[in-house]
Amino acid sequence: MEESPQYEVATFAAGCFWDAEAEFRLWEGVIGTMTGYSGGFVPEPGYEQVSSGTTGHAEAVQVIFDPERVSYDHLLDLFWSIHDPFLEQEDRTRSAIFYHSPEQKAIAEASRDRLQRSTGRTILTEIRPFEKLWKAEGCHQQYYEKCGQGYCTSTKYWE
Numbered sequence: 028m029e030e031s032p033q034y035e036v037a038t039f040a041a042g043c044f045w046d047a048e049a050e051f052r053l054w055e056g057v058i059g060t061m062t063g064y065s066g067g068f069v070p071e072p073g074y075e076q077v078s079s080g081t082t083g084h085a086e087a088v089q090v091i092f093d094p095e096r097v098s099y100d101h102l103l104d105l106f107w108s109i110h111d112p113f114l115e116q117e118d119r120t121r122s123a124i125f126y127h128s129p130e131q132k133a134i135a136e137a138s139r140d141r142l143q144r145s146t147g148r149t150i151l152t153e154i155r156p157f158e159k160l161w162k163a164e165g166c167h168q169q170y171y172e173k174c175g176q177g178y179c180t181s182t183k184y185w186e
Contacts (some may be wrong), residue, residue, distance in 0.1 A: 040085035040123035041110035056097025061089045063160040074104045100172045103138040125157035
């Protein structure tokens with residue numbers, strides 16, 4: 028996804044990308060989303076290959092958002108609430124924040140530290156620079172609309 032002058036990009040891995048994509052698309056100020064694979068070492072991976080655990084990629088969601096309507100910090104609040112950042116996961120369903128700027132890195136680290144202090148638990152989410160998102164196949168974009176299933180809830184997953 029391309030950044031426009033007024034919009035920003037965030038990339039998150041929060042377990043299954045179908046659930047995360049559905050939640051982010053419902054958030055006020057989110058302009059668009061795209062599912063894909065990020066954080067690995069294999070170029071142009073597909074779903075089956077990523078599912079095999081041999082690519083190092085996580086299922087990720089790229090979020091285009093209007094910072095005038097929703098802050099990156101608020102997107103992080105949603106990110107923390109829709110998955111379990113304390114649970115060790117396999118590569119493809121791991122928890123990760125792929126930051127796009129030094130500012131996003133600082134905000135993500137501060138957000139993680141606040142949550143860790145408030146829960147007293149160790150967060151296993153990796154925070155690393157964004158390199159590339161390989162777009163997932165069309166059937167994985169806006170999956171819930173295509174298959175007719177409902178959305179997951181945005182209650183705090185880890186409480």
